[in-house]
Amino acid sequence: MNKFIPLYKPSISNHEKRNVLSCIKDKWISSKGEFVRKFENSFKEKFKYKFATVTTNGTTALHLALLALNLKKGDEVIVPNLTYISACNAVSYINAKPILADVNKDTWLMDEKTIEKCVSKRTKAIVLVHLYGLPYNFDMIKRIINKYKLKVIEDCAEAIGSKYKNRYVGNFGDISTFSFYGNKTITTGEGGMVVTKNKKIYEKIVKLKSQGLDIFKKNNYYNHEVIGYNYRMTNICAAIGLAQLGRIDSLIKRKKEINKLYNKFLDTSNLTFQQSDKHCSSTYWLINVLFKNDQIRKNVEKKLSLKKIETRPIFVPMNKLKMYKKSDVNLKNSINIHFNGLSLPSYPELKNEEIRYISLIINKTLKLYDSK
Numbered sequence: 001m002n003k004f005i006p007l008y009k010p011s012i013s014n015h016e017k018r019n020v021l022s023c024i025k026d027k028w029i030s031s032k033g034e035f036v037r038k039f040e041n042s043f044k045e046k047f048k049y050k051f052a053t054v055t056t057n058g059t060t061a062l063h064l065a066l067l068a069l070n071l072k073k074g075d076e077v078i079v080p081n082l083t084y085i086s087a088c089n090a091v092s093y094i095n096a097k098p099i100l101a102d103v104n105k106d107t108w109l110m111d112e113k114t115i116e117k118c119v120s121k122r123t124k125a126i127v128l129v130h131l132y133g134l135p136y137n138f139d140m141i142k143r144i145i146n147k148y149k150l151k152v153i154e155d156c157a158e159a160i161g162s163k164y165k166n167r168y169v170g171n172f173g174d175i176s177t178f179s180f181y182g183n184k185t186i187t188t189g190e191g192g193m194v195v196t197k198n199k200k201i202y203e204k205i206v207k208l209k210s211q212g213l214d215i216f217k218k219n220n221y222y223n224h225e226v227i228g229y230n231y232r233m234t235n236i237c238a239a240i241g242l243a244q245l246g247r248i249d250s251l252i253k254r255k256k257e258i259n260k261l262y263n264k265f266l267d268t269s270n271l272t273f274q275q276s277d278k279h280c281s282s283t284y285w286l287i288n289v290l291f292k293n294d295q296i297r298k299n300v301e302k303k304l305s306l307k308k309i310e311t312r313p314i315f316v317p318m319n320k321l322k323m324y325k326k327s328d329v330n331l332k333n334s335i336n337i338h339f340n341g342l343s344l345p346s347y348p349e350l351k352n353e354e355i356r357y358i359s360l361i362i363n364k365t366l367k368l369y370d371s372k
Contacts, residue, residue: 001357007310008183008286008347011251012240019239033235039242040193046245047161047168049176049195051202054233054241055209058157058179061192062090062127064205064231065153065175068196071096071124078118078126078150080110081317082334087127087155088318099123100318100326105333106275109136115144117330125151128173130159132343133185133255133285134276135169153177157192160185161252163281170195175205180237185251185285186244188237252283254348259284261352262344265359270296270366286343288314289362294339296369301342303365309358314341 023029036054044052055061071077073095079087081100091098099118104111108131115126126145128136145152154170156162157179162169170176175198180191196202207214212228214220233241244251259282263273271289276282291297304311317334319326328335344358 001354002308004308005310005345005350005354005358006347007312007343007345009349010182010187011247011348013243013247015243015246016240019243020236023236023239028235030234031232033238035235035239035242036233039238039245042242042245043193044195046248047170047195049170050197051199052193052195053202053206053209054238055192055194055231056233057190058155058177058181058192059086059090060209060229060231061177061179061194062086062153062155063093063229064194064208065177066090066094066096066125067208068175068201068204069125069151069153074122075124076118076120076122078110078115078123079318080127080129080131080334081319081331082108082315082337083129083131083155083318084157084315085318085321086157087129088324091127092323096124097122098318098324100324100331102331102333103131103337105336107134108132108274108333108337109134110141112141112144115141119144119148119150123148123150125153127153127155129155129157130162130169132274132288133159133162133282134274135159135162135164135280135282136172137277137280138164138172139279157181157184158285159283161248162283165279166281171197174198175201180241180244185255185283186241186248188233188241188244191233191237191241251348255284255346258346258348258350258355259287261355262287262289262359265356265363267363267366270370271362284346286312287346288341288343290337290341292340296366297340297342299369300362300365303361304358307361309345309361311345312343314338314343 075096077091079098088098152173154173154176178193180188209231212224212226318324
């Protein structure tokens with residue numbers, strides 16, 4: 001096998017193409033058009049959300065969610081140290097303070113102990129990032145959330161369709177957000193979604209994303225009521241999203257098959273996978289493996305690269321970035337996972353024989369390393 005195998009690429013069908021061509025033909029290409037409404041309504045119906053509104057991307061969705069909770073300058077928001085940077089940045093946008101919590105060494109998610117260490121009198125909210133598709137065990141952390149009366153934002157950017165106790169993620173927080181970037185399980189190219197069960201929060205988010213205009217009032221042109229943002233999704237993006245949503249069950253099914261195949265083919269004597277429990281159903285946005293040390297990880301990464309197989313390191317912990325620099329003392333699990341972990345090709349159109357081939361290279365590399 002001599003072809004390039006990327007880490008990820010979107011799965012685009014003729015349905016997406018037809019929807020986009022329909023937008024162009026009808027000339028509804030900006031933020032107004034039937035596909036925006038259809039995508040929002042179909043999303044709500046599919047995942048049992050009460051209110052949903054599209055945004056330009058997952059980061060702006062987080063920004064809107066935080067604004068809607070009326071957080072003030074100096075308020076503290078707990079964020080996992082091991083995550084993509086958008087959660088920390090969104091907290092910083094509103095002049096609140098991100099408080100970095102370490103993650104559990106097995107699940108790679110915050111747990112009761114790591115969360116409670118971060119709580120102070122100024123703590124107002126927590127962002128639960130369902131990392132790489134694995135949902136939180138809400139029963140394990142709800143005591144802490146209830147004890148300290150924390151507002152909860154679910155960051156479901158990597159976990160669309162994941163479930164806890166047979167309920168979709170996004171149904172547990174005060175507000176939940178999604179990303180439809182090109183490498184997500186479903187994509188709109190760039191795009192996001194905010195969902196909530198609270199009508200007032202929903203209406204505030206819609207106003208904020210629409211330049212501060214109350215769009216629910218009839219004939220209300222240019223009467224902007226607050227300082228807002230232009231965070232509206234285009235009809236073209238929504239057209240792609242609607243088609244993607246219609247295929248999501250098959251995409252998730254394939255993602256789960258890919259995870260099973262990696263688990264079947266890989267020799268686990270020198271690696272482990274992100275762990276979950278029986279109540280948590282992941283959609284496996286990316287398949288990740290954790291090696292015994294970073295030297296093994298580097299060797300595997302190099303061997304795969306030589307065979308034209310793209311991989312990616314686990315996210316850089318937030319405390320390692322200069323904007324959020326902090327001591328490693330209470331963040332050791334995040335550091336260990338970053339240095340020893342690797343994301344493997346995980347896109348839906350990845351072939352079974354390609355998964356076997358990738359696994360074979362990893363297994364051979366581990367054996368060579370053991371023999372040294």
